[in-house]
Amino acid sequence: MSGDQDACTSTFYQNVCVSGEVTVTPRMACGPAQVTCLGGRVSHKRPKPRTGPQFCRLTVFQELCVAVPISFDAHAVCRTDRVDCGPVSTQPCGD
Numbered sequence: 001m002s003g004d005q006d007a008c009t010s011t012f013y014q015n016v017c018v019s020g021e022v023t024v025t026p027r028m029a030c031g032p033a034q035v036t037c038l039g040g041r042v043s044h045k046r047p048k049p050r051t052g053p054q055f056c057r058l059t060v061f062q063e064l065c066v067a068v069p070i071s072f073d074a075h076a077v078c079r080t081d082r083v084d085c086g087p088v089s090t091q092p093c094g095d
Contacts, residue, residue: 013093015086023077031069038063 039062 010090012088012090014088015093017084017086018080019082019084020078020080023079025075025077027073027075029071029073031071034067036065036067038065
């Protein structure tokens with residue numbers, strides 16, 4: 001084609017089916033715990049008698065009420081991995 005001639009423009013149509021993969025990743029986040037003591041006092045187990053080193057080991061415990069705010073969420077990522085092409089036509093795509 002030379003620059004003197006008008007260009008011809010044609011439009012082509014093609015039905016396509018695009019498929020992709022969706023990946024859903026669960027997310028969970030914990031907020032700060034709020035702790036309330038129950039029972040009002042610390043309890044303990046009596047230490048076992050021992051001979052040897054100059055220390056005593058004992059176990060202590062306290063009943064607690066722990067409130068932990070937890071939020072649940074999900075994040076989705078889409079990735080196109082395939083396109084199936086139909087026939088080419090100069091007519092607009094049909095339903």
